Amino acid sequence: MTTMAPALPADDPATGDERLGAHLRGLRKARGLTLTQLAEAAALSHPFLSQLERGLARPSMASLERLARALGTSRVELIAASEPPRPDESTHPTIVRADEGLVGPYAEGSARLLAEGPRRFEPLEFTGANAEPGDHYVHEEDEFLTVLEGSIVVSLGPFGETTLEVGDSVYCRSGTPHRWHSPGGAPYRLLIVKERVHGTPDPGEGET
Template sequence: MSDTDQPGHVSEEAPAEVSVGRRLRRMRKNQGLTVAALGEQAAVSAGMISQIERGLSNPSIGTLERLRVVLGIPLTAFFEDRDDGAPATPAADLVRRADQRPFFQVGGNGMSKELLSPSGDHDLQFMIICVPPHTRSHDVMIGPGEKAGLVLEGRLTLTVDERATVLEAGDSFQFDSRKAHSVANESDESVRLLWIMHTKPQRAQF
């Protein structure tokens, strides 16, 4: 998924993209990393990291995955109140309440994501993605693991290894995430998609 570079609860703290940038900067500084050093290790340009930290760019899940691997934090740490992603309540590592879903924009094409995974470090991540009309994913995360999904609303085109398949509401899919893939909404109506990612507990390959 784009993992590029709508319904949901928006924190009063700040727009999600601003919160992500502020947390990224804090975690980077806590580990004594410069923007250049983090960028080199994560294979993300220093300019992109700087824009994310200043709230000028909406990072893709693929970009955040690269950054979180280097920082040694769970993906949810970018969206939680605590930098280390530790559960805020006793059940937060098991349950994500409907009114506490982090909601954030990704990339510059209007796609948005609503995180469903509970707090903490999990190999399995899932979310609801809203794909606006005539929008295609970019900067997808490719590496060991699997991805799967269920089209909740609309018509989606899924391409895996250059094989395109049109999916209707109610259709589901699953594939090896090492394969090149993308999703596209070629219709005039928005698509809502349940997206699931399982990553291997090892350094991701990009």
């Protein structure tokens, strides 16, 4: 199983850094945030964030986690955005075996990406055992989850909360606050499918 290393992919570091920077910038723009606003939300300096977006700096795992939470995404999704593109495979099916797939922190647990290469959505296998719900996540992408093992209590912000058992599902529309936990800390496993944001800024766009 592929695990998250404490650095971005090293086969072509500069290119990987540039891809990550473009993705961060695209997410920030999609969220309607300025560099200053995102820097404040992620507790990072404005100059450092500017360098990140231009591919001139490499974030630590701690910095990447703060950015992920500020942008309503996860470290594993940000790392995936820095992977090399695979244009030659764009029309071919891709297979991820049970012991494959990028693995990394996601919300209060961990997730494994279930697809690679060009894709329109992000399928993830999530595992957790958190007794505390943590912070609500809010993002512009729709998100679907279904319970594969165990049970969870899902909080949907102003829409209240409900318990989901094996086979139960929930679909969250864009902007819906959501978080989940397992009372008592019992392990659980979910299938999560998110819309994928392509973090490519408009050509010629300024650094705002």
